Amino acid sequence: DDSNPPFYKRFVGGKINASHNCLDRHVEAGRGERVALHWRGEEGEERDITYAELLAEVKCFASALKEQGVCKGDVVGIYLPMIPEVVVAMLACARIGAPHNVVFGGFSAEAVRERMEFSEAKALITVDGAARKGKTAPVKDRVDEVMGELSTLETIVVVRSKGTPCEMKAGRDVYYDEILAAAERRGGSDCPAEPLDAEHPLYILYTSGSTAKPKGILHTTGGYLTGVSATHRYVFDLKPETDVYWCAADVGWVTGHSYIVYGPLANGATSVMWEGAPDYPNKGVWWGLIERYKVSILYCAPTAIRACIKWGAQWPEQHDLSSLRLLGSVGEPINPKAWLWYHKVIGGERCPIVDTWWQTETGAIMITPLPGITATKPGSATRPFPGVQAKVLSESSGEPVSEGQGLLVLTHPWPSMLRTLYKEEDRFIATYFERFGNETYLVGDAARVDSDGYIWVIGRIDDVVNVSGHRLSTAEVESAIVAHPDVAEAAVIGQHDEQSGQAIVAFVTLQGDLQGDEAEIESIREGVAERIGKFARPKRIIWADDLPKTRSGKIMRRLLRDIAEGRALGDVTTLRDPAVMGELEGRVKELQAQES
Numbered sequence: 001d002d003s004n005p006p007f008y009k010r011f012v013g014g015k016i017n018a019s020h021n022c023l024d025r026h027v028e029a030g031r032g033e034r035v036a037l038h039w040r041g042e043e044g045e046e047r048d049i050t051y052a053e054l055l056a057e058v059k060c061f062a063s064a065l066k067e068q069g070v071c072k073g074d075v076v077g078i079y080l081p082m083i084p085e086v087v088v089a090m091l092a093c094a095r096i097g098a099p100h101n102v103v104f105g106g107f108s109a110e111a112v113r114e115r116m117e118f119s120e121a122k123a124l125i126t127v128d129g130a131a132r133k134g135k136t137a138p139v140k141d142r143v144d145e146v147m148g149e150l151s152t153l154e155t156i157v158v159v160r161s162k163g164t165p166c167e168m169k170a171g172r173d174v175y176y177d178e179i180l181a182a183a184e185r186r187g188g189s190d191c192p193a194e195p196l197d198a199e200h201p202l203y204i205l206y207t208s209g210s211t212a213k214p215k216g217i218l219h220t221t222g223g224y225l226t227g228v229s230a231t232h233r234y235v236f237d238l239k240p241e242t243d244v245y246w247c248a249a250d251v252g253w254v255t256g257h258s259y260i261v262y263g264p265l266a267n268g269a270t271s272v273m274w275e276g277a278p279d280y281p282n283k284g285v286w287w288g289l290i291e292r293y294k295v296s297i298l299y300c301a302p303t304a305i306r307a308c309i310k311w312g313a314q315w316p317e318q319h320d321l322s323s324l325r326l327l328g329s330v331g332e333p334i335n336p337k338a339w340l341w342y343h344k345v346i347g348g349e350r351c352p353i354v355d356t357w358w359q360t361e362t363g364a365i366m367i368t369p370l371p372g373i374t375a376t377k378p379g380s381a382t383r384p385f386p387g388v389q390a391k392v393l394s395e396s397s398g399e400p401v402s403e404g405q406g407l408l409v410l411t412h413p414w415p416s417m418l419r420t421l422y423k424e425e426d427r428f429i430a431t432y433f434e435r436f437g438n439e440t441y442l443v444g445d446a447a448r449v450d451s452d453g454y455i456w457v458i459g460r461i462d463d464v465v466n467v468s469g470h471r472l473s474t475a476e477v478e479s480a481i482v483a484h485p486d487v488a489e490a491a492v493i494g495q496h497d498e499q500s501g502q503a504i505v506a507f508v509t510l511q512g513d514l515q516g517d518e519a520e521i522e523s524i525r526e527g528v529a530e531r532i533g534k535f536a537r538p539k540r541i542i543w544a545d546d547l548p549k550t551r552s553g554k555i556m557r558r559l560l561r562d563i564a565e566g567r568a569l570g571d572v573t574t575l576r577d578p579a580v581m582g583e584l585e586g587r588v589k590e591l592q593a594q595e596s
């Protein structure tokens with residue numbers, strides 16, 4: 001239904017349930033004994049979970065959630081590491097029509113609280129502790145420190161994963177295994193999937209935008225499942241009977257939602273799920289997993305490939321990677337050097353690479369080669385997936401560019417399109433449809449089209465930075481930095497980085513005549529870790545007596561980016577105090593000299 005752009009609908013009047021499509025359908029068709037997940041823990045623990053087993057646990061947990069008072073339409077937060085229970089939790093929510101709101105495990109408890117507050121979550125499913133390269137990080141206790149005042153949150157379900165001691169608040173907190181067992185005793189194993197409208201919300205996923213407040217991307221059911229299952233099947237040329245597929249992302253990001261959970265399960269695929277980091281217990285752990293499970297399709301981020309290049313080819317060379325037949329890349333532009341290494345060292349020069357461009361908002365892959373069909377060029381995501389209409393528009397005229405650079409837009413609605421920003425409809429329109437009207441979705445990326453019509457995505461045009469494939473807003477980091485009592489002002493930019501794609505650089509002015517030193521740097525970085533998460537800590541902090549501002553007081557981040565990238569400075573005449581620039585340039589050069 002496209003009668004009211006940009007509020008598009010799909011399959012209006014149709015009924016569907018995502019958990020039924022991902023589980024019951026396969027079991028009913030006699031595929032219950034197929035392994036859905038080969039889960040592997042950090043210390044070598046192993047669980048092979050079949051479709052029948054996954055369905056049984058999802059039914060019980062769905063029934064347990066209902067017993068806890070979770071109803072159709074209630075938002076349920078999920079803050080879990082890469083353990084099978086995260087998949088169970090998501091599908092159990094889908095089964096009863098409770099939209100889930102998953103928060104990546106690398107976010108801090110404070111970031112979780114904010115996301116629970118914005119979405120008015122009724123329940124939160126979390127864990128006692130999480131594996132962190134041989135150590136255990138307490139999770140539930142951290143959550144407790146910040147969650148106290150949240151009145152909408154009635155229930156916290158705790159998965160006992162590592163046995164980390166934690167306090168349980170009477171009347172609010174329950175153990176996952178206990179409510180699961182109780183549901184089983186009550187006959188919860190028959191919890192049928194609720195027939196839901198095709199447009200029923202499946203989930204909210206918060207992502208970063210131009211301001212400090214994250215955007216709640218809302219996806220619904222029918223169109224989303226269509227998008228993720230079709231792209232998962234065609235882009236990865238999936239043969240569900242024989243392939244072993246591994247998406248090495250975290251479930252907490254959209255890549256995990258679409259290509260660990262919904263796409264692969266809807267297609268009845270067998271997947272690998274790895275609990276830990278790529279370098280623990282050693283830097284060859286990924287390649288060991290590929291050999292062990294005979295993985296045939298690997299989907300990961302360029303940043304991981306660049307890390308492997310740095311660690312050296314001796315790690316993958318110790319393993320038999322001959323099961324691989326297809327490689328995928330996602331999350332950031334893949335530089336040609338990383339592409340070629342991936343092709344040679346990992347793919348043995350026989351595996352096609354699909355460089356897939358998409359976003360949390362698009363729900364599914366939008367621009368990508370199709371293996372065996374599209375001739376690839378290292379560094380280009382090539383062409384739109386069939387049915388997708390992408391254009392590059394000139395920044396000045398707004399007209400399509402036939403060859404050259406401009407703004408990437410999508411000019412036709414697609415099934416897995418975001419439906420709105422949760423509780424922020426005006427922001428939805430302003431962010432994506434103000435610039436070119438209600439029928440042209442503004443992506444937020446700059447791109448180049450070449451003479452063959454291939455699209456090369458360059459990077460964000462807004463204040464979003466991409467650090468190791470993690471999407472962050474500079475405003476979010478700034479707001480975390482200025483919350484520090486010693487800080488007067490801060491401006492954050494993304495700087496090109498060999499390893500992580502972009503690195504966060506913060507220009508900071510301290511209060512009064514405080515002097516910046518190493519201890520202050522650590523304290524500011526710690527503050528960012530607490531408010532957002534460790535992955536958001538600035539790589540560099542540059543002390544500034546003043547920041548470049550216009551006469552009206554607006555910080556000119558563009559000039560800071562120029563300094564950081566060592567570019568000739570643009571126009572500085574509109575600055576209130578042009579001398580500020582010379583001083584900052586000196587500081588940046590000093591820091592660069594120290595680092596090299």
Ligand code: WTA
Binds near residue numbers: 207357381444471
């Ligand atoms: C970037 C991740 C170049 C882009 C799925 C986009 C890419 C943002 C690619 C979305 C790619 C993603 N080539 N850039 N293949 N894939 N991006 O929402 O800037 O976390 O707008 O979704 O990542 O990040 P998000």
